[in-house]
Amino acid sequence: MTTKSGGLSIYDCMSWFSSEETLTGNDKWYCPRCKQHQNALKKMEVYRCPEFLIVHLKRFSHQRQSFFSSKKITEVIDFPAEGDTLDLTSYVLSNKKGEKLYYDLYAVSNHFGSLNGGHYTAYCQNPIDKKWYDCDDSDVSRMNGSNAVTKAAYVLFYRRRSTAKR
Numbered sequence: 001m002t003t004k005s006g007g008l009s010i011y012d013c014m015s016w017f018s019s020e021e022t023l024t025g026n027d028k029w030y031c032p033r034c035k036q037h038q039n040a041l042k043k044m045e046v047y048r049c050p051e052f053l054i055v056h057l058k059r060f061s062h063q064r065q066s067f068f069s070s071k072k073i074t075e076v077i078d079f080p081a082e083g084d085t086l087d088l089t090s091y092v093l094s095n096k097k098g099e100k101l102y103y104d105l106y107a108v109s110n111h112f113g114s115l116n117g118g119h120y121t122a123y124c125q126n127p128i129d130k131k132w133y134d135c136d137d138s139d140v141s142r143m144n145g146s147n148a149v150t151k152a153a154y155v156l157f158y159r160r161r162s163t164a165k166r
Contacts, residue, residue: 010055010079010156014091018045048094049101053086055079055156060115070115074151081105082125082132082145086158103158105145110152123148 020043023029029040059073080086086103095101107124121136125145132145 007075008077010077010086013057013077014088018043018091046088046092049088049092049103049160051160053088053103053158053160055158057154057156059111059154072114076149076151077153078149079105079153079156081148085161102161104161105148105156105158107157108148108153109155109157110150111154112152120154121152 020041023040023042028037029042030036031038057077060070061073080103082105084105086105088101088103089095089099092101105125106127107122110121110123112119112121121134123132123134123143123145125132132143132148134141134143
């Protein structure tokens with residue numbers, strides 16, 4: 001999928017999340033029957049969608065070496081913000097009727113800093129006036145909701161359109 005920034009999209013992340021993975025080495029599956037660690041296949045899938053969807057963007061990469069090391073992933077991940085719709089129709093297994101599964105963004109939690117320390121802010125849409133606000137500790141200011149897509153986006157909050165009160 002083409003993105004505004006030319007980088008990753010939330011749909012790329014959904015595809016990677018649901019792709020099959022082989023567990024080997026230190027990640028082998030422990031078989032309770034034979035009491036041995038075995039190579040195994042793992043696949044994560046979404047079976048059904050809730051009214052409220054919270055998407056945690058994995059921003060920290062952990063490498064196993066003689067000790068664990070971590071680094072923050074700072075690439076922008078494009079996701080539908082104000083005026084756009086997150087469409088999960090093709091990612092949900094139980095959607096046999098072909099129902100449209102559309103979600104609207106209403107908040108973003110941002111993380112600035114590293115694994116050892118940082119600062120959180122939020123972008124959120126007021127449910128009454130439908131305007132977007134940038135919340136940073138005690139400072140709150142109006143913002144354009146389409147500017148919610150940043151490299152600091154960490155947790156995304158969506159509400160299913162069919163159940164949202166309009």
